Amino acid sequence: MCESLHCHSKLKNVATTCTIGKNDHMPCTVCIYKSIHASWKAVIAPFPWTRSELALWNYIMGKKTGIGGPIKQIDASLHEPINKDAPPTIYGSHLTPELANASLNLSADFLKQQQSLANKYVIWHPRTLGFSLFCTLAYLVPNAVLPKNTKSASGFIIQFVLMNQTALLTASIVLLMTTSFAFTLLSKVTEKVFQAKVDAIVETEGNLVFGCKLEQLANGTIKPTEKLKNTQIIVYRDTPIALASILENEAVSNADSLVMGISSIGTRRVYVKSGIIEDLLDWALLRTKNIQIGSQKFKSDRSMKLLVDVYSFDQVMKDTLVKKGFTLIKSHKLPESRLLSGIFGMRQELWGVQFRYDSKKEK
Structure with missing residues (x-):
């Protein structure tokens, strides 16, 4: 070579x-x-x-090229249903070379799910609906003919429909066109925001989320380290379906207070309400505790914090965090899009929980 x-x-x-x-x-x-x-x-x-x-x-x-090929990967199969012929077993695993590709795909898929929620949020937002209604009325009002000499509201409506069938049909088309236009335009904006996040993960080969380069891990060019235990992957019927990964927030973490942040958490869409997210949050808390106990860098029996970023429109995740004792710390506008923040009120929220492990009580 x-x-x-x-x-x-x-x-x-x-x-x-x-x-x-x-x-x-x-x-x-x-x-x-x-x-x-x-x-x-x-x-x-x-x-x-x-x-x-x-x-x-x-x-x-x-x-x-003579470069060693990647270690055989366990496929996440996001574009296919779960293999029903596989044994109905479910288990958790830390990040391994065999799960490198699945981890990358799952973390990217979670962002795509967020993009889908954002699209749903903006299309049903009162301002989007108001825009479509305004355009429809702007056409209908000057073109409609009002009935006269009607003695009841029902009679007025019936005559109005009969007298303006063509105008109402055209107004319906205008409504559909303006709604479609608004959705297409806004979906482009949300796509730009979330695609940039996906690209950032891919360009760093997952290092941004998992603290290691997944390509090197899959190729066997780096040895597994303790950091791989900071990622938990749920495998069901031989298919990875969910994961959570945590990284130390070095900006605020210190010897007296370990602060970990959830860099990625989620599950395949069909399992969102299955309770897997709650289990992954429990794992994240337990893993944070184990990091403090197992490291000489942090003092034992001190408080710890676990933080996670959530979008304001992800109500399911926020409800789950409340159940697990998390509270809202702060909220700020999306730095990636003034349009989504200014007009539609989208915000990025920081949630967290502070806890303490007392080894004496456990004994």
């Missing part, structure tokens, strides 16, 4: 020139396959891999 690579590409890890032989402008075979690797990864990383894609990945990375 060529060791004297000089990358001048805008894409990360893509070598465009190589100093092999006398031709400094002709990339070697290794460079070509590295380029394929990086380009393909940028396209498929946010999505679950099919078996054929994974086989082709192994072929390119293992056979052609």
